[in-house]
Amino acid sequence: MSGSDLFTGTLDILILRTVSASPLHGYAIGKALRDGSEGVLSVEEGALYPALHRLERKGLLGAEWGRTETGRRAKFYRITAAGVAHLDAEATRWAEYSGAVTAILGRTSR
Amino acid sequence: MSPWPFRRALPPGAVRSDDSEIREEIELYIELRAEELVREGVPPEEARELAERRFGDVARIEAELRRGGRAGGWERGRRAMGALGRDVAYALRTFRRSPGFVAVAVLTLGVAVGGNTAIFSVVDAALVQALPFPRHDGLVVLEGYQNVNGEKAVRWASAPEFRDWRERSRTVSLMAAVGQPTLTLTGDGQAERVDGEVVSEDYFRILGVDAAVGRTFTEEEQATPDAHPVAVISWSLWQRRYAGDRSVVGRTIQVDERPFTVVGVLPRGFQGVSLAADVFLPMSMISVPYGSGILQSRGARFLTVIGHLANGATPSAAQAELNRIARDLATEYPDTHQGRGCLIQTFRDFYLGATLGSSLGTSASTTARLLWVLLGAGAVLLLIAAANVANLLLVRAHARNREIVVRRALGAGAGRLARQLLTESLVLALLGGVVGLALGAWGLSLLVRFTPDGVLPAYATPTLNPRVFAYSLAMLAGAGVLAGLAPAVAGVRVQIADGLREGGWGAVSGGGARRLWGGHVFVVLQVALALALLTGAGLLVRSVRAQMAVNPGIDLDGLVAFRVSLPRTRYPSRGDITSFSRELLGRVREIPGVRAASLSSSLPFRGGNTGTFVHTDRDLGTPVRVWYHLVSPATLQTLGARLRSGRFINEGDASGAPAVTVISEAMAKRAFPGENPLGHEIYLGRDSTTSNGAEVVGVLDDVRYRNLTEDLMAAANSPDVYYSLLQIPSRTLEVAVRVAGDPAAAIPSLRKVVAALDPSLPVYQANPLVDDWRAQTARPRFAAFLMAVFSGLAAVLACVGIYGVLAFSVGRRSREIAVRRAVGASASNVAWNVVEDGLRLAMAGLVLGVLLALVGGRVLRGLLFGVGTMDPVTLASVVGLMAAVAVASAVVPAWRAARRDPAEALNTE
Incomplete structure (x- = not known):
């Protein structure tokens, strides 16, 4: 299964969460997701970019071009106020979901 | 860029x-x-x-x-393709994890599709495939018949009748007559009996056939009687007897001991309208096989007529016109045309009907209907298979509920999930299709090999052609979608909100209840459909058994028969025939193991019956149509027929002695109701004269000469009368021999005896009489067999369906069962509960199935003998059988439930 199908909603939350501390360029966001989720979300790493652009269009993310530590030109994404509000709401909902999912998985594994 | x-x-x-x-x-x-x-x-x-x-x-x-x-259009398409590829790959991956499920589902579909493929290719061959003629649009067969008490009783037309039809009809633009004698080829190689056709002008033109080598007959050859002994031969005879040598054209061959010049070879695959002819003679040479004068006799009916409809004429218009012509002829020639008619049929209907060989006109639709019934049975089997696969998918979807709930929660769209599930069933269907086509090809080869002659029209050769593939694919796709939709719909129904509210299990058990209900529906349907099919099979089997139980009036055990035909050229006189007959019988009786032997003009189930009219001294004015048989004295003992009263024909009833006749019981009841017929006189012919009289000296129990099913007392059916072969000789002789031991083993020595008497006299139709009897039931046995196979498979599938649902529910309720065990329920209690569940499940299906069977049984009306479409015995036994199947399907789940260790079951929770 491709990431985009399975995790459309989830990926958005994770991205918003990742850039909520400080603006990051695409590679850094991807690496953070990979490191944080033990590789689960990295079936097709490029799927990250459509999500970034979508969030940018929706106004949940802002973006500007800047320089990395090594001086390369890169597009940095930062969370907007709308993004923060969305993250809040979704995180709450997600906690409920995952609670239910965990309950099911926990109770029925053989 | x-x-x-x-x-x-x-x-x-x-x-x-x-x-x-x-x-x-x-x-x-x-x-x-x-x-x-x-x-x-x-x-x-x-x-x-x-x-x-x-x-x-x-x-x-x-x-x-x-x-x-x-995504743009192209991109979207590419993504969809990618998604499809992923779905397929995902489906294959999940299949690898459950090979048992896949094997059952694929086999189920494969068997059903295979059965449908095989039966459809048979239907296609009989009803759709082109006939073996270059053209058959507008071609019709015109069959003369005799109206006997409202039924079309006899086939064939006389030559004058044919000429009248041809001259008077406007709707049929071309007409040709065909006589179908059996001919003897001698001279070049072994003596051989071949099917022949004596054809009138325009015959080849109507069929659109020209010679492949040489030519067909000229107008001049057709015009002058007995002046042009020419013949055309079939491609297959050319290859078989003349090794494909082109110089055979122009060569002289011996046909019925007369020299004929071969003028042409017909194209490959063409064997005349009889579909079997090897030698074709012009009508001008009719006297060779039939004797002279036959073309002038209005009473000599032996011709089949083919024609081509005039432009714009419909078969029904032609039928109306020929009805009128027949009425006119009856007025003009009341003696010979009273009650005569002409039936117009398309070629296909003619062949479909001819294979059944019984009452004219109704048989074509009967054959077609039998084939449609079998095709319908195949479709029902496919429905059952689809239900089975749907059920398997449902049970599986249930087992995968957690996966589905999690994926929904993680944001997978409902459509996306449904698509995934649908893809799985389509992939299954595809695998099933591959297996199905393989099974179908195999089944068809078996079917073709073991289908007895006469079941299908002679032109029908079932093959796997593109039409058959298309049908199988359509069936397969239908089954795939039907089977896939149910679990797809159920999978989408999983409500996350429920899951949230109820904290997990709610979603699973809530959705589960609905889906299980779906499973129950499928099992009920399966049981019902299987029951209906089993009923059909049961009825057909009982019908066949009823036919085989009919008393043929003779003792078939140890009887063997063959036929010889004495050519006019070498046996011109009555004396020649009589002395040959006597010599033949004497030598046959000397063969070790032969207990009795007799000669007659016809034998039961072997065709060659001759019909005529007689009248009696009791009622001179009422002609009775009868079948008459010329028999030698020993016929009674040889056949094992039973004399009811009087005596049988004996050696004393020779030429010169007073003419005698023995009549059948049916004739006695019809012509002499409530009287002793012995001593009465019977006269040949339908006029009220008292010439050609013969005294009734005996009454014989009815012998079934033509078929097993007709009601001998029905007004439309003619009874049998017997005359002495010593008083009326016959050139065509059926030799019946009763032997000790295997009748087939006696055939070589019988051939040797004939060869010693006359080396150029072919022996034909040599076989145990029981084979001819068996051929009578070939078609119903074929239908019953196919139906039994289909319904057997259906029962097995229903069994799998019941098993699946029960096994699943036992698995799901293991905790409940464990608790019950823990609080004191015994293992047998638990097991019995499961069996009860199975029976309850089956019960609804049985009730519905009986209703289906009662309604659906009507399609068998007219195809059954000796059993009604609502036969209670059949229904009861089929219901019992299905109930037993339901119990059997419950045994394994019940055993599993009983065996489960309560402690272990509780611990796993």
Whole structure:
């Protein structure tokens, strides 16, 4: 299964969460997701970019071009106020979901 | 660069996201990712490639970003294809995890599709495939018949009758007559009996056939009687007897001991309208097989007539016109045309009907209907299989509920999930289709090999052609969608909200209840349909058994028969025939193991019956139509027929002695109701004269000469009368021999005896009489067999369905069962409960099935003998059988439930 199908909603939350501390360029966001989720979300790493652009269009993310530590030109994404509000709401909902999912998985594994 | 040329027309700045920026962004990612990989130890030369691969389809993602996330048409298609590919790959992966499920589902579909493929190719061959003639649009067969008490009783037309039809009809533009004698080929090689056709002018023109080598008959050859002994032969005879030698054209061959010049060879595959002829003679030479004068006799009916409808004429208009012509002829020639008619049929109907060989006109539709019934049974089997697979998918979907709930929760769309499930069933269907076609091809080869002659029209050769493939594919696709829709719908129904509210199990058990209900519906349907099919099979089997139980009036055990035909040229006189007959009988009786032997003009189930009219001294004015048989004295003992009263024909009833006759019981009841017929006189012919009288000296129990099913007392059916062969000789002789031991083993010595008497006299139709008897039931046995196979498979599938649902529910309720065990329920209690569940499940199906069977049984009306369509015995036994199947299906789940260790079951929770 491709990431985009399975995790459309989830990926958005994770991205918003990742850039909520400080603006990051695409590679850094991807690496953070990979490191944080033990590789689960990295079936097709490029799927990250459509999500970034979508969030940018929706106004949940802002973006500007800047320089990395090594001086390369890169597009940095930062969370907007709308993004923060969305993250809040979704995180709450997600906690409920995952609670239910965990309950099911926990109770029925053989 | 852009694949979308229209974008160049946009003003600068209107482009949403700069192409180069997108590329730069992705390029940076891949560079950094490659560096990361190098740090992890990947060789630098491989790092970049690996980074790109991890990134995914760069071009696709780039394109998607360029369009601001909305996929374009081409891209969308590509993505859908990608998704389809992923769905298929995913389906195959999940199948690998459950090979048992896949095997059952694929086999189920395969068997059903295979059965349908085989039966459809038979239907296709009989009802759709082109007939073996270059053209048959507008071609009709005109059959003369005799109206006997409202039924069309006899076939054939006389030559004058044919000429009248041809001259008077406007709706049939061309007409030709065909006589179908059996001919003897001698001279070049072994004596051989072949099927022949004596054809009138226009015969080959109507059929659109020309000679492959040489020519057909000229007008001059057809015009002058007995002046042009010419013949045309079939391709197959040319290959078989003359090794395909082209010089056979112009050669002289001996046909019925007369020289004929071969003028042509017909194209490959063409064997005349009889579909069996090897030698064709012009009508002008009719006297060779039939004797002279036959073309002038209005009473000599032996011709089949074919014709071509005039432009714009319909078969029904032609039928109306010929009805009128027949009425006119009856007025003009009341003696010979009273009650005569002409039936017009298309070629296909003619052949479908001819194979059944019984009452004219109704048989074609009967044959077709039997085939449709079998095709319908195949479709029902496919429905059952689809229900079975649907059930399997449902049970599986239930087992996968957790996966589905999690995936829904993680954001997978309902459509996406449904598509995934549907893909799974279509992949299953495809696998089933492959298995099905293989099974179908195999089944068809068996069917073709074991289908007895006469079951299908002679032209029908079932093959796997594109039409059959299309049908199988359509059936398969239908089954795949039917089977796949149910679980797809059920899978989508899983409500996450429920799951949240009820904290997990709610979603599973709530949805589960609905889906299980779906499973129950499928099992009920399966049981019902299987029961209906079993009923059909039961009825057909009982019908066959009833036919085989009919008393033929003779003792078939140890009887063997063959036929010889004495040619006019070498046996011109009555004396020649009589002395040959006497000599033949004497030598046959000397063969060791022969207990009795007799001669007659016809034998039961072997055709060659002759019909005529007689009247009696009791009622001179009422002619009775009868079948008459010429028999030698020993016929009674040889056949094992039973004399009811009086005596049988004996040696004393020779030429010169007073003419005698023995009549059948049916004749006695019809012509002499409530009287002793012995001593009465019977006169040949339908006029009320008292010439040609013969005294009734005996009454014989009815012998079934023509078929097993007709009611001998029905007004439309003619009874049998017997005359002495010593008083009326016959050139065509049936030799019946009763032997001790295997009748087939006696055939070589019988052939030797004939060869010793006359080496150029062919022996034909040599076989045990029981074979001819068996051929009578070939078609119903064929239908009953196919139906039994279909319904047997249906029962097995229903069994699998019941088993699936029970096993599933036992598995799901293991905790409940364990608790019950823990509080004191015994193992047998638990097991019995499961069996009860199975029976309850089956009960609804049985009730519905009985209703279906009662309604559906009506399609068998007219196809059954000795059993009604609502036969209670059949229904009861079929219901019992299905109930037993239900119990049997419950045994394994019940055993499993009883065996489960309560402690273990509780601990796993």
